[in-house]
Amino acid sequence: MFYRTLAVVSALLASGGTALAQTANNEGGLYAKVYAGSSTLSNTDLQVGGTRTKGKFGAGTLVGGAIGYDYAGPWRSELEYTYRSSSLNSLSGVAASNSDYASTSIMVNGLYTFNEAGNFKPYVGLGIGLTREVDFDLNAGATANRGQYSRASLFAVQGIAGVEYEFAQDWRGFGELRTFSVNSPSLKSGARTLKADYRTTDIIIGIAKKF
Template sequence: MLTSPFSHGASAALLVASLGMPAFAEAPDGGVYLRVFGGVSSLEDGDLSGAISGETGFDTGQVFGAALGYDYAGSPFRSELEYAYRTGDADGAAGISGDLASTTLALNGYYDFTPIAGGRLVPYIGAGLAYVTEIDFDVSGGSAPGEYSETGIFGYQLMVGADYALSDRWSIHGELRYFDAGDPSLRGPGGTLTADYQTIDVLVGASYRF
């Protein structure tokens, strides 16, 4: 079963970022930054086929992650290498229950719009190519319970959000994200289980510019 290394770290970083920040000054032009984030992840209802068949829904889950990014000086573009963990529980429809989770590495590109609100608020859009290091479905109900998993799947994600500068180094952000890994075939004790994997994530996070 996949577990998240970020559930406590992300919360602590957000608390640190929101306390004791110095007066705002213009952010450095370009350079490296570190970002952590967390939020809710909603897996879209989908069809299962193969070892287990039927349509199932998922309760609202969680997402946590971190990214190392580079802001290109004199340009509205920046890029990130990101790690993320998502999880959600099947809602028991058609007798199917269990946790469906994934870990991903993604290469993201962002476009920052002109700052507003005195230069503090920067809206942005982005897109990323993701490599799913593992998808794991721990099925505890239905006709073929067990752990079904797969590795090495590609997906993509689309992002829209805004950064708010707390100081010249620290910022916080809110983001809406769509993630799509297609319909991977997961292998387990009952054979092959094919499951749709698309999520809508609502994120908050903090960034530090070096």
């Protein structure tokens, strides 16, 4: 799935480059945006050493920013940096506290916008990238399994659906629904290993400015 996504996003960015070469007007150009929202981490099985448990997570938070290029048409590309964090609510039905599962990621996104002439512009996109870190602070369950588990440079993929509204010259507000996934990361704390899926559903609002 990851390799198919890579091919699709590469095609999106290549198409955007063609649009840039064929179009020259003042509508395109660089832009920057910031955003925040909720990030809901899917419940998942955890394996810590030889122990298997079920982890349930509460609603988390997300914050990030991106620099992008609008190709004066339906295509855009972005480089983004995003932080996500979700609290662990329980392990195998037993309440947990002071534990969270978090990530920071650097993603390249390809976006396609519909209704380019209107003020409300829906869009879809795909992103690929790497995590700077995936980190599980586990302070619940068996004492021997507790600790800070982490790993860097894991492959990540995301899907994006959103709508933006241009409320002033060069300024846009937007809302997005995203799915973000790191495929079954294996995290380390010294000689110990923790495995748990990292898949989130994100609801985002933000603001963007063209330059």
